[in-house]
Amino acid sequence: MAKVCFLLANGYEDSEMKNPYEAVKEAGHTADIVSLEKGVELKGKKGTVSYTSDFSISEVKADDYDAIVIPGGGAPEALRINDEVVEFVKQANEQGKVIAGICHGPQVMISADILKGKNATSFVGIRDDLKNAGSNYMDKEVVVDGNIITSRTPKDEPAFIREILNKL
Template identity: 35%
Template sequence: MSSQSLKGKRIAFLATDGFEQVELTMPWNAIKDAGADVVLVSPKEGDIQGMNHDEKADTFNVDQLVGSASAENFDGLVLPGGVANPDALRTCEDSVTFVRDFFKQHKPVAAVCHGPWTLIEADVVRGRKVTSWPSLKTDLRNAGAEWVDEECVCDEGLVTSRNPGDLPAFCKKAIEEFAEGKHAAQTA
């Protein structure tokens, strides 16, 4: 992949307090290094709190509120994990709608660790092959997904990984999917 494979692309990162910091920063840096414009979208204004497992890490300034963000203005979406982050996002209707709209518009989405919780709420995993943190396996299966225990899974533009150890493969595949663009078979 060329170092500018995402030049001209705009990628949203949807997160709120309690995200696993490395699951935001590693993809953010890789996608930015590939030439994309990266935007931190959140239901919360100001700064959001990153975590290193159960310890507070750094705070990050939100670029745009999810209520004023539109999937139409982005070429892809990244959903970092952490336990509190996707649990809060899935109770925020603006966040759920934002996520669902990427699928309606057939745009690539990448979710790591606990990130797929928000995908379940958006009802976009039915019939899809995915992976996640192991504790989400039953939730994902109950939502109609085929859950597998693999480092990185890609199903028609939906990229999922299990944990921070999978981030190198996750970042590589996410960049590839974002560069490719629309996926006709991806549905909401």
């Protein structure tokens, strides 16, 4: 079974964390919540779910995981400005690990500079950011390019989850 890292900070899109997290665990995989600090409560922007971080980013290495999932909402903004998070995602990509981002999640991938030449999608509000990062933006429910999986919005979660589970 795979070991999956969910990169999380406050203000994430509730369902974009809850649904993939539960699906990964139901499929028998291990799911760790990694944030900027260990043991802190992280609240979704709609307030329907909250999680406590298992590890801080300084406690983990890309080697520890088979995949990284980055839910959207406001959380990716807080994550992408942290050098350790950016380096973690960059190293995971160099190791060919699955990296999945939905909605604003690809912002972390942009900061890690791993989307150049890749097909990708995202929330329409960061479409130009993806293009400026050198990716080929596609307006589709899910885009898989090698080890990178991206989706647009909560309504795309079934396809996003399906592709994550396929890769695991």
